[in-house]
Amino acid sequence: MTIRPWRRTGNRTVHRDRWVHLRAEAWETGDGAVLDPWYMLDWADWVNVVALTPDSRLLLVRQFRPGAGAAVLELPGGMVEPGEGDPVAAARREFAEETGHDAPRFELVASLCNDPAHAGNRVHVVLAEGATPSGRQRLDHGEEIALEALPLATVLAGLGEGLIGNANHVGGLLLALRKAGRIGF
Template sequence: MTAGAPPSAVRPWRRTGGARTLVRDRWIHLRAEAWENAAGAGLDPWYILDWPDWVHVLALTADDRAVMVRQWRPGLGAASLELPGGAVDPGDADPVAAGRRELREETGYDAAEYRELPALSPDPAHMNNRLRFLLALGAERVADPSPDPTEEIAVELHPVAELLDGLSRGAVANAAHAGGILLGLRAAGRIAF
């Protein structure tokens, strides 16, 4: 990598105070902490969100279509085109098992082959979880979707070429999902960068 300073030039911060829990429920743990950067500047409060890891799946059918979902997102205030996925549950054996479960629940699709892609951070400044991506090849519908009672999901199949064109127009609003789509299409040999 050529951009930015080499990792050795980045000095670590030091936590100067304990964590204060602000919100804790079944979904998140929001805490405030006191930190000091390497130059000695204090940062208090610094907010950290503890989330479970998430997994999202780029599932491609034999006829080169991506299995996508559309659902309402209150933060965006609109319906959002996204990759199927969700939280990695504590009992999940691995990200592939979690992703396969989420793909089947949300879309009714399963795939012949799953590949793990690089795990990314959705917001390294404030969130401590990892966003895991999977590429699923040979996806086909094997059952009816069975989403959670709180999920209202529309399943959509998008030709890969149209999905790529849509990315350049903001059709996928979730930046992490756009990144996962690009990583998956690269792993599938559909694009190069």
């Protein structure tokens, strides 16, 4: 079966601020169906850092997330700032800010669509091996982040039980661990 491209027939801004641009679009599918409104969110690209210490611990951050209604365990990361361009540079910056750590090498593992149905931004997964303390956290206004260093085996065993509940983080973690030769699939 051939999937025919859709044609955008309308586009209007519903809301825009410094964080997000919400648009209501109209689309005509390949077979002529009209989908109106079709909501799209324009976000900045962001980075997720999979950071391993020399003793095979994974550095994770715990912070409150309103969508989950709880403090959750996540990969360190954040927005690629306007004009920053390089996701690896953004990863190094965000990692230092959130964890107070650095690593000798940061490597881009993958750049993935966050939500291809409703958003055009990318999630860049970056591997940092040999992470060690380099200073203190430099948190943004409103951030409260606790650093946790868990044995890799503990993290892998807990994935099925929701230890890390963000699907983007779980997928990126697995890709980076494969790249690092820590798991196979």
